[in-house]
Amino acid sequence: MANLSPPQYYFAAAGVLAFIYIVYRIRQSPRLPPGPRKLPLIGNLHQLGDKPMHVTCQEWHRQYGPLIHLQLGLDRIIVVGNAQVARDLLDKKGAIYSSRPRFTMAHDCVTRGFHTATLPYGPRWRLHNRLQLSVLNKRMVMKCRQFQEFESLQLMHEMLFTNEFHPRYQRWSNSLLTGLAYGQRLVKGDECNIHEMEHISAVFRRIFATGTWLVDLFPALNHLPRALAPWKVKADEHYSRTVGLFKQNTDEALRKSSFNWCKNITSLKEAQGLPRDEVNFLIGVMAEAGGDTTGVVLDMFTLAALMYPEAIARAQEEIDRVVGTDRLPSFEDVDKLPYVAAMIKESLRWHPAAPFGLPHSVTEDDTYNGYDIPKGTTVIASQWSINFDPETFPDPLEFRPERYLENPNLPVSAFGFGRRACVGRHFAMDSLFISVSRLLWGFRISKIKEGKDGAAAVPVWSFEADGALLRPAPFKALFSVRDVERHRIIVKDWADVEKDAEVYYNNIDAKFDDSVDDAALLQEKV
Numbered sequence: 001m002a003n004l005s006p007p008q009y010y011f012a013a014a015g016v017l018a019f020i021y022i023v024y025r026i027r028q029s030p031r032l033p034p035g036p037r038k039l040p041l042i043g044n045l046h047q048l049g050d051k052p053m054h055v056t057c058q059e060w061h062r063q064y065g066p067l068i069h070l071q072l073g074l075d076r077i078i079v080v081g082n083a084q085v086a087r088d089l090l091d092k093k094g095a096i097y098s099s100r101p102r103f104t105m106a107h108d109c110v111t112r113g114f115h116t117a118t119l120p121y122g123p124r125w126r127l128h129n130r131l132q133l134s135v136l137n138k139r140m141v142m143k144c145r146q147f148q149e150f151e152s153l154q155l156m157h158e159m160l161f162t163n164e165f166h167p168r169y170q171r172w173s174n175s176l177l178t179g180l181a182y183g184q185r186l187v188k189g190d191e192c193n194i195h196e197m198e199h200i201s202a203v204f205r206r207i208f209a210t211g212t213w214l215v216d217l218f219p220a221l222n223h224l225p226r227a228l229a230p231w232k233v234k235a236d237e238h239y240s241r242t243v244g245l246f247k248q249n250t251d252e253a254l255r256k257s258s259f260n261w262c263k264n265i266t267s268l269k270e271a272q273g274l275p276r277d278e279v280n281f282l283i284g285v286m287a288e289a290g291g292d293t294t295g296v297v298l299d300m301f302t303l304a305a306l307m308y309p310e311a312i313a314r315a316q317e318e319i320d321r322v323v324g325t326d327r328l329p330s331f332e333d334v335d336k337l338p339y340v341a342a343m344i345k346e347s348l349r350w351h352p353a354a355p356f357g358l359p360h361s362v363t364e365d366d367t368y369n370g371y372d373i374p375k376g377t378t379v380i381a382s383q384w385s386i387n388f389d390p391e392t393f394p395d396p397l398e399f400r401p402e403r404y405l406e407n408p409n410l411p412v413s414a415f416g417f418g419r420r421a422c423v424g425r426h427f428a429m430d431s432l433f434i435s436v437s438r439l440l441w442g443f444r445i446s447k448i449k450e451g452k453d454g455a456a457a458v459p460v461w462s463f464e465a466d467g468a469l470l471r472p473a474p475f476k477a478l479f480s481v482r483d484v485e486r487h488r489i490i491v492k493d494w495a496d497v498e499k500d501a502e503v504y505y506n507n508i509d510a511k512f513d514d515s516v517d518d519a520a521l522l523q524e525k526v
C-alpha cells in the first residue's frame with residue numbers, strides 16, 4: 001500500500017476491515033441454516049433484483065428448506081418459509097423473537113423513533129402497544145360494529161351505480177380508520193386530508209421495503225454530513241409533513257365532543273408521560289396503516305370472485321339460507337356463516353398483501369433443529385412462501401375456502417406472528433366480514449365483456465409493488481345487483497339509515513378504563 005494516497009489508503013483499509021468483520025461473523029456460527037452462495041462484503045445482494053424478493057426467496061425455500069440464511073451487507077438474515085417453523089420461533093419463543101432490526105432510515109431518520117412498528121422490543125414498545133390496545137382490544141372493537149355496518153352500507157349503495165370498485169374500497173377502508181381515530185369520515189373519498197395521509201402512507205411503505213436504502217445495509221453511512229447524505233434531506237422533509245398532519249388531525253379530534261381514539265388515548269395517564277408528537281404519531285400510524293391493507297384485501301377478494309365463481313355461488317347459497325333475501329347480513333350472522341369466514345381467510349392467504357410483513361430480531365442466541373440463530377439476527381417470516389407451502393396448503397395456487405373448513409387450525413399469517421402481530425387484526429377481520437358478506441348478498445361479481453372475444457383478461461398473478469405492499473395489477477369487474485328486491489332493500493336501508501357519524505361515535509361506550517385493564521391482560525397472554 002506504499003503507493004496509495006492517504007484517501008485511497010483509508011478506503012482500502014476500511015474494505016479489508018469490513019471483509020474481516022463479515023468473515024468473522026459468518027465463521028463464528030458454523031451451523032447457520034443453508035442458503036445461496038455469498039460474496040465478500042455484499043453477501044447475497046447481487047442475487048436480488050432480477051425478480052421480486054418474495055419470489056426469489058420462495059425458490060430458495062424449495063431448494064434449501066424452510067429456513068434459509070442470507071447476508072445483505074452487514075446484516076445476517078434468516079427467512080422462514082413454513083408456518084410451523086414461524087410459530088415455533090416467533091410465537092412460542094416470542095420473549096426473544098419480538099424485537100426489530102435497526103431501521104436506520106425508517107426509525108432513526110424519518111420517524112425519529114416514534115413509529116411503533118420500528119421500536120425495539122422493550123418498555124417503550126410495550127407502552128405503545130398498551131395504548132393502542134386500549135381502543136383496539138376485542139371489547140372495544142365490538143363496540144365499533146354499528147359504525148362498520150354503516151360504512152359498509154354506504155359501500156353497498158355506491159356499488160349500485162359504479163363498477164369502479166377500487167376507489168370505493170379505499171374510501172370505505174380509509175373512512176373507517178379516520179372516522180374512529182379523528183372523527184373525520186370520508187364521505188366522498190377525495191377529501192384533501194386523505195390525499196396527504198395517502199402520500200405519507202405511500203412514503204412509509206417505500207421506506208420499509210427491504211433493500212431500498214443503502215444506509216440500512218451500512219448504518220455507519222448515517223454519520224456522514226448532510227451534504228453527503230441526501231437521504232437525510234428526504235427524511236427531514238417527510239418527518240415534518242408527517243408530524244404536521246398528525247398534529248393537525250389530533251388537535252381537531254380533541255376539539256370534538258364525540259368519541260374518537262385521540263380523546264381516549266391522550267387522556268390515559270401513560271400517554272401523558274410521552275412527548276405529544278410521539279402520541280400523535282402513535283395514533284396516526286394506526287389510522288394510515290390499516291386503511292391501505294384492508295382495501296387491498298377486498299381487491300384480492302374481487303379477483304378471486306372473477307376466477308372462482310363456484311366458490312362465490314357456494315358462499316351466496318350459505319348467505320341466502322341463513323340471512324334470506326329481505327335484509328342485509330349483520331354481525332349477528334357472523335357465527336352462522338362459516339364458509340364466508342373461510343373465504344375471507346383464503347383471500348388473505350391466496351394473494352398476501354404484505355408478502356414479507358415486518359422483520360423480527362433475535363435478542364438472545366438460540367438454536368432450532370440443529371441450526372444456530374445468533375443474537376442480532378434478522379428473522380423474516382415470508383408470508384408468500386408460508387402461504388404457498390404445499391405441505392401446509394395442498395394445491396396452494398388454487399383458491400379453496402373449503403381448506404379452512406376441512407382444517408380449522410390452518411394458519412392465517414396475514415397479521416404477522418407473536419407479540420408483534422398486527423394490533424388491529426380483530427377490527428380488520430370484522431371490517432372484512434361485514435363488507436364481504438354484504439357484497440356477496442347483494443351482487444353478482446363477474447368479468448366485463450369486452451370486444452368480440454368476450455370477457456376481458458384478468459391478470460391473476462400479476463402484481464404491482466407499492467413499497468412493502470403488493471397490489472394486484474389493475475383489472476375490471478362487473479357488479480350487478482342480484483335481483484330487484486335486493487336493489488330496493490339497499491336503496492331503502494341507505495335512505496333510512498342515520499347518516500350523522502357523531503351518533504355512531506357516541507354509541508361507542510368510552511369506558512376505556514376497563515379497556516386498559518383488558519389491554520394489559522391481552523398483552524400478558526400474547
